[in-house]
Amino acid sequence: MCGIFGYKGNKDTGALLVEGITKLDYRGYDSAGFATLDKGKIHVEKGVGKMKEISKKINVKKLKGKIGIAHTRWSTHGKVTLENSHPHMSCDGKIALVHNGIIDNYQVLKERLLKKGHTFTSETDTEVIVHLIEDEMKKVKDFKKSVIKALEQLKGMYALVIIHQDYDGMIVVRRGSPLLVGLGEKEFFVSSDVISFLPYTNKAFVIDDNELASITTKVEVENIVEGKKVKKKIQKFNIKGIQSGLGNFQHFMLKEIYEQPETLRKTYAKISSQLKQLHLKPFNRVVTVACGTAYYATLTGSYFFEKFLRLPVDVEYASEFRYKNPVIDDKTLVIAVSQSGETADTLEAVREAKKKGAFIVSICNVAHSTMVRESDFTFHTQAGVEIGVASTKAFTSQLLTLLLFALYFAKFKDEHNREQLVMYTNELLGLSDTIKKVLSGFSDIEKIAAKFTHYKHALFLGRGFLYPIALEGALKLKEISYIHAEGQSAAELKHGPIALIDKDMPCIFIALKDKLYEKVLINMEEVKARGGKIIAIATEGDTEIKKFADEVIYIPHVSEEVSPLLAIIPLQLFAYFVALRKGCDIDKPRNLAKVVTVE
Ligand code: AGP
Numbered sequence: 229m230c231g232i233f234g235y236k237g238n239k240d241t242g243a244l245l246v247e248g249i250t251k252l253d254y255r256g257y258d259s260a261g262f263a264t265l266d267k268g269k270i271h272v273e274k275g276v277g278k279m280k281e282i283s284k285k286i287n288v289k290k291l292k293g294k295i296g297i298a299h300t301r302w303s304t305h306g307k308v309t310l311e312n313s314h315p316h317m318s319c320d321g322k323i324a325l326v327h328n329g330i331i332d333n334y335q336v337l338k339e340r341l342l343k344k345g346h347t348f349t350s351e352t353d354t355e356v357i358v359h360l361i362e363d364e365m366k367k368v369k370d371f372k373k374s375v376i377k378a379l380e381q382l383k384g385m386y387a388l389v390i391i392h393q394d395y396d397g398m399i400v401v402r403r404g405s406p407l408l409v410g411l412g413e414k415e416f417f418v419s420s421d422v423i424s425f426l427p428y429t430n431k432a433f434v435i436d437d438n439e440l441a442s443i444t445t446k447v448e449v450e451n452i453v454e455g456k457k458v459k460k461k462i463q464k465f466n467i468k469g470i471q472s473g474l475g476n477f478q479h480f481m482l483k484e485i486y487e488q489p490e491t492l493r494k495t496y497a498k499i500s501s502q503l504k505q506l507h508l509k510p511f512n513r514v515v516t517v518a519c520g521t522a523y524y525a526t527l528t529g530s531y532f533f534e535k536f537l538r539l540p541v542d543v544e545y546a547s548e549f550r551y552k553n554p555v556i557d558d559k560t561l562v563i564a565v566s567q568s569g570e571t572a573d574t575l576e577a578v579r580e581a582k583k584k585g586a587f588i589v590s591i592c593n594v595a596h597s598t599m600v601r602e603s604d605f606t607f608h609t610q611a612g613v614e615i616g617v618a619s620t621k622a623f624t625s626q627l628l629t630l631l632l633f634a635l636y637f638a639k640f641k642d643e644h645n646r647e648q649l650v651m652y653t654n655e656l657l658g659l660s661d662t663i664k665k666v667l668s669g670f671s672d673i674e675k676i677a678a679k680f681t682h683y684k685h686a687l688f689l690g691r692g693f694l695y696p697i698a699l700e701g702a703l704k705l706k707e708i709s710y711i712h713a714e715g716q717s718a719a720e721l722k723h724g725p726i727a728l729i730d731k732d733m734p735c736i737f738i739a740l741k742d743k744l745y746e747k748v749l750i751n752m753e754e755v756k757a758r759g760g761k762i763i764a765i766a767t768e769g770d771t772e773i774k775k776f777a778d779e780v781i782y783i784p785h786v787s788e789e790v791s792p793l794l795a796i797i798p799l800q801l802f803a804y805f806v807a808l809r810k811g812c813d814i815d816k817p818r819n820l821a822k823v824v825t826v827e
Contacts, residue, residue, distance in 0.1 A: 408432045
């Protein structure tokens with residue numbers, strides 16, 4: 229996935245393009261490029277690396293003119309090189325284009341274009357598009373018509389912004405990857421995310437699939453499949469806190485970890501009010517679809533649903549679900565969870581489920597995202613914009629939403645007494661203060677992390693409600709510190725993985741005083757007996773644990789059903805401090821991007 233930005237107006241384009249694309253570099257930061265149209269000529273500047281390096285290398289002053297496009301890349305086809313970075317140009321240098329998505333049939337198109345004499349300068353799938361348009365222009369002189377003819381030959385997903393040296397504007401097209409048009413005072417913005425043009429306008433509309441926008445002195449939108457003009461509804465986007473920046477924090481990830489008491493309080497209020505608006509048809513099956521961290525939230529949610537609703541839940545990786553021809557019908561409740569609401573696998577899983585008649589409830593953190601538009605009902609988590617690629621506050625908001633969902637509907641079942649449900653509710657109402665207490669103990673966690681940075685591997689172990697938290701803790705560590713970390717059921721250790729245990733394979737156990745505590749102690753003993761180093765996340769006041777663990781991180785007692793929302797906090801901080809010590813780029817880890825809009 230990549231970030232796309234375009235501008236047409238009366239400002240100096242170069243500096244604006246750099247500013248806009250820098251705000252999108254959470255979407256991918258292998259390389260970046262810019263093209264502007266000035267006095268009938270297109271000028272291109274490109275760089276490899278992150279925007280903070282590129283902005284020093286490129287010559288922004290050369291990016292003159294009132295029309296420009298920009299791109300920040302997360303490579304899918306072709307190595308991270310200058311040649312593969314966007315914008316890509318036609319042979320005659322008259323057309324420049326930036327793309328987010330994947331063209332599935334690019335090889336066959338490339339061979340056809342090579343035979344016609346086109347010369348390619350990159351290994352990318354994207355470059356075939358600009359040569360296709362150039363080729364079509366030889367037949368139909370009209371720029372927009374040539375774009376439409378070229379698109380008819382493409383298979384795959386794309387968000388495109390295209391300029392031509394003889395066209396006083398931009399052409400914008402979308403199939404699959406997100407794209408919005410911002411409407412300023414006699415100026416227009418195009419972007420993958422509203423975040424990039426918010427300082428200039430909060431009025432925008434979403435380009436929907438198969439729509440083409442011609443941006444000249446006005447914006448005209450048409451559906452190129454139906455061949456009809458489209459009137460778009462202009463929305464006012466209010467992204468609270470986006471301009472807040474880092475504040476006193478060194479990284480967005482740490483800031484977002486510390487925002488959790490507040491984001492959970494806001495999410496609690498929002499979801500509690502939304503639950504009253506949800507009217508579910510009768511269903512006989514629950515399936516969840518998600519990716520990455522959101523998947524671990526759904527796995528935790530399945531424990532909540534079984535405990536409070538006595539409902540079995542099929543927890544699916546969206547990427548697997550979408551291709552397995554799932555057994556879904558109109559009696560299936562599908563819960564889709566996604567921070568961004570733009571993850572390609574999760575979107576396609578939702579579409580597959582909808583095709584089969586399922587009712588789609590989504591849990592999403594971006595109100596204007598594609599997933600929200602395509603769901604039957606959406607719970608809007610209130611985590612605010614999450615910039616750190618490693619998800620933290622969005623994850624705990626997802627957990628809270630799933631737990632509140634289960635508790636709300638449990639009220640209507642006669643299996644749980646009111647006092648018990650009230651107890652959980654009170655714990656959740658006090659959760660923000662409990663988390664603040666854990667966050668205040670960061671220095672103990674930092675000290676333990678300092679002794680951990682030399683390890684190359686680690687196991688995260690938990691049971692019951694905390695097994696999914698072990699998986700999520702491992703993901704946090706591996707994605708920002710690059711230490712190979714795996715989550716395991718603590719009980720499963722003896723069925724093979726225990727062969728890994730030696731002094732170089734540290735084990736992080738989540739060993740809270742719950743009904744499986746004694747069992748986890750046995751698992752810890754199995755590790756200790758083989759010389760394994762143990763860090764334990766334990767319940768305040770537990771002295772027994774010190775007989776087993778080399779290091780202990782204490783957290784306050786909460787019921788085991790609420791404990792996932794608390795136990796993840798020290799693991800987030802642990803991963804952060806290890807990565808900090810290792811000098812990793814915490815907010816933009818290598819090879820990753822915040823939104824995975826490609827398969
Ligand atoms: C989480 O830390 C990762 N960045 C990644 O696994 C992420 O959770 C996954 O790509 C799903 O993203 P989504 O929630 O926006 O769908």
